[in-house]
Amino acid sequence: MRVHLGSDHAGLELKDHLTAWLTDQGHEVVDHGPFVFDALDDYPVFCLRAAEGVAAEQAEGLDSLGVVIGGSGNGEQIAANKVIGVRCALVWSEETAVLAREHNDANVISVGGRLHSLEDMTRFVEVFLRTPFTGEERHVRRIGQLGDYETTRDLPPLPASALPGYDAGAGSADDAS
Structure with a gap:
């Protein structure tokens, strides 16, 4: 190497x-x-x-x-x-x-x-x-988000859990009252 x-x-x-x-x-x-x-x-x-x-x-x-x-x-x-x-x-x-x-x-x-x-x-x-990279999907996904941002400067979309009104028990932000 x-x-x-x-x-x-x-x-x-x-x-x-x-x-x-x-x-x-x-x-x-x-x-x-x-x-x-x-x-x-x-x-x-x-x-x-x-x-x-x-x-x-x-x-x-x-x-x-x-x-x-x-x-x-x-x-x-x-x-x-x-x-x-x-x-x-x-x-x-x-x-x-x-x-x-x-x-x-x-x-x-x-x-x-x-x-x-x-x-x-x-x-x-x-x-x-x-030490090798594990290649696990979650790590690949996160590294991909960083690489995409590096080239496009577009922020990755927020997950539903980060949106106002999200209720994990209800299943989605749309279900929250």
């Missing part, structure tokens, strides 16, 4: 570690930078490129995922999610790594390099890469 990496200065140590670890695991790594420590660098420069790489390759049918890394992972997640076709999840545990793949078919994860040990973050990435 090809894995795209991007970070800022706070994630540089983990990114460099992951580059070697992923290669040892048999993955092809695409490192979008940074390549030297610069305390004033801007994470969007690197994280947008990593996310673009994943989106472009997945659009071509290739097996690619991505990891973006910062101090907290928050800004990096926001940046990655600006790329059409990317579903980036902030991961802070093995469980969130599993759920990102199983329920959201996340194709990029973001981790906070200042919040976890190198070993823990490596494990989060390993779990993310090894």
